[in-house]
Amino acid sequence: MDFENILIEIEDQIGLITINRPKKLNALNKATIEELHHAFKDLDEDEDVRVIIITGAGEKAFVAGADIAEFANYSVYEGSQLAAKGQELLFNQVERMQTPVIAAINGFALGGGLELAMACHFRIASDHARMGLPETSLGVIPGYGGTQRLPQLVGKGRAMEMILTAGMIGTEQALMSGLINQMVAQELLIPCCKKIATKIINNSPVAIAAAINSINAGYNNNGYKKEIESFGECFGTDDFKEGTTAFLEKRKANFPGK
Template identity: 80%
Template sequence: MNFENITIEHNQHIGTVTINRPKKLNALNKATIEELHQAFVDLDQDPEVRVIIVTGAGDRAFVAGADISEFADFSVYQGSQLAAKGQELLFNLIENLSTPVIAAINGFALGGGLELAMACHIRVASDNARMGLPETSLGLIPGYGGTQRLPQLVGKGRALEMILTAGMIGTEQALMWGLINHMVALEQLLPLCEKIATKILNNSPVAAAAAISAVNSGFSDQGYPKEIETFGACFATQDFKEGTQAFLEKRKANFTGN
């Protein structure tokens, strides 16, 4: 299958998916999410692929968020559907994939980009990476599982600090907090991911799939429907309209709390 926004490479039982929208800093739009869905389904069903690595094109961004211009005028229903469909098609799919997925975070991983990385089973970041969930600066909350996976990884207090401040953290802090597994120089990012993948290849793929399922079962999924509902409700607020308009106009938002 030919893709417009991603590329796929196969090497020694490792499939590498590269999000290839460098002019948009690899931002996730609807088409890219659908392509990623198909790519992960295909790779998971390919008996020759036993580990998947996902990364972004270039050296500036893994994924610098969602494409805000696609949903700035959405209604509550459309917002809820955006989150629900995105979670189903991509983020929950990756988290529950039987094939181990390693995120190679090369640069900015913001909003949906960080949510994509958190859905992966293992995260490795280059030392120039910056991570954050800036949605509250748009009058929103994370809608692709960020309110659930971030506390699982870094704890409730640190997660709330990141979400409420809408700030970014560097790789050293992300490593200290447990958000990522490893930090390396950019030129060593893919080699280290491939090294980890090779270690996984030495073990039983059946056992690997069972381990992923067992670990995931330890976390309740009741929070995800609540996130979708609350994310959608934000689309009815004046703050959302002001936040997204300010972003698109490249100015500071003037929130009123309505």
């Protein structure tokens, strides 16, 4: 399959996926999500690929969120379908991969970008990266697993603060919170991820797949279903209309509260 929005390199049993939309700060639109789905599927089925690393093009952003212009006028049903399809097509897919996936966070990881990084099996970030879930500032909630995976990683209180304030945190705070595993200089990010990947490659791929499945089994719940329902309902509110309109018009939102 030919890709327009991502690049793939395979070397030394490591597959490197680069989201290549630097002018859009690598924002996730539907086409990019679709391409990532196929790329992950292909790499997971490739016996010569033992570890996958995903990063963003350039030094500004890993993924700076979803492409808001695509869904600003969605209905409640369309919003629910957006979350449901995205979760199953990509985010849950990544989490369930039998091939370990490392997120190399090279800059902003916001909204859907942080949700994608959290779906990966673990995360390494450059020292200037910034992370957050700003959805409530748009009148919506995280819809790609963010309300579930963030508390699992950083704890309920820290997750509540990040989601309710819509604020960003830096790499040091992310490291202390357990959101990322390591912080490195920008130029060392991919080499560090590859070094970790090499250690993984030395181990049994069957045992690694079994370990991933066993660890994930401990987190099964119905929270994702509730998130999909709530995410979709946000699309029927005046706050969502105001939040997305203000974003697209590059002004501060004035939420009516309904």
